[in-house]
Amino acid sequence: MTEQFYTTQLQAGLGLKEETKGLFELWQPGMATQDLIDTALESGSFPNVTARRLRNIVAECFVPRYLRKEDTAQFVKALLPSLSSLEVSQIFYLYTARANYILAEFVKNVYWQKYASGYQCILAEDSKSFVEMGLQDGKMKKPWSETTIKRVSSYLLGCLVDYNFLEVASRAERRLTPPRLSEHVAVYLAYELHFSGLGDNAIINHPDWQLFGLSPGDVREELKALAVNRYWIIQAAGDVVQISWAYKNMEEVIDVIA
Structure with a gap:
């Protein structure tokens, strides 16, 4: 099995639920990354997103999450119209966690452990400590700066807020709101x-x-x-x-x- 590493890829986009739904409306089987970028830019469906940002969303988020295997995008596109908002969040969360090893590890080793232990909140410090531990354990291909550690630890929490696993309680706390698998x-x-x-x-x-x-x-x-x-x-x-x-x-x- 190929060794997996923590990356900063979440900085390109967290949950992106509305953007992802919009891209699925435009995506067609056989589209290359640049084809989807061009179609999205020409569509007028993302009026508040800059061209540079839209390219980033497609190349750094949509492609790694849904186009590693073309069948994945076909299945998800066919499924979306039948799902509730909560179910859409769970599908997007599944593929985002698969594409971002650091998110999957954080959920398994911190989020659910906190929940099982009876905690009601996760602290910003919990997320930061998790990333720092990953650095000590050699989970990154190269060392991260303190600024990168702080940013990525906030992305982890922000992503889980987007997918309804957390609610913002205060600047330093996020309330656990674990949804039941639909x-x-x-x-x-x-x-x-x-x-x-x-x-x-x-x-x-x-x-x-x-x-x-x-x-x-x-x-x-x-x-x-x-x-x-x-x-x-x-x-x-x-x-x-x-x-x-x-x-x-x-x-x-x-x-x-x-």
């Missing part, structure tokens, strides 16, 4: 992992579920509960899980969600 997003994620070639037990143990605060045991129970709606049939004996999947491809899954 049924539609859970079904989408389970099938996306399935069609990526993972076995049933690997799906249950996949780290993406941790982004929503779910342990493998939680995932088993979640999938059992969703089996009532005939998304799949699941059998579990101890730690061994066997799933009979109801749909043959992601297009069928999206049709059912819609």
Whole structure:
């Protein structure tokens, strides 16, 4: 497995929910990065965004999050009209965390740990300490300055505010507001992992579920509960899980969600 490093890529854009929805309206299969930039600039859909900023959003945010695999953008574009605002946030959050290792690690190792320990808030200092620890542990390809550490630690909190995981309580505090993983997003994620070639037990143990605060045991129970709606049939004996999947491809899954 390729070693992952913390980057400053979040500085190009945090949640960007409205901008991302706008870009999905314009994006078409086969578009190269420059094609999407040109289309967005010509569309008039982003009147309050400078050309330079729009190029940054496309190249540094939209492309790494949704165009690593073209299928991803196709699936998300097809899914968006059927989702509530909360569900859209969860889908965007999933792909943003996948594209930004530092965000995924912060959520798993700080956010959910704070929640599990009964804390109601995360402090700005908690985020800064996490980034500093990453520096000590060699998680960056090269050392970061104190200014960069401070900026990136604020981006982590800002991104989670954008995706409804935090609320601003004060300048130094963010209130924990963990959303429950929605049924539609859970079904989408389970099938996306399935069609990526993972076995049933690997799906249950996949780290993406941790982004929503779910342990493998939680995932088993979640999938059992969703089996009532005939998304799949699941059998579990101890730690061994066997799933009979109801749909043959992601297009069928999206049709059912819609």
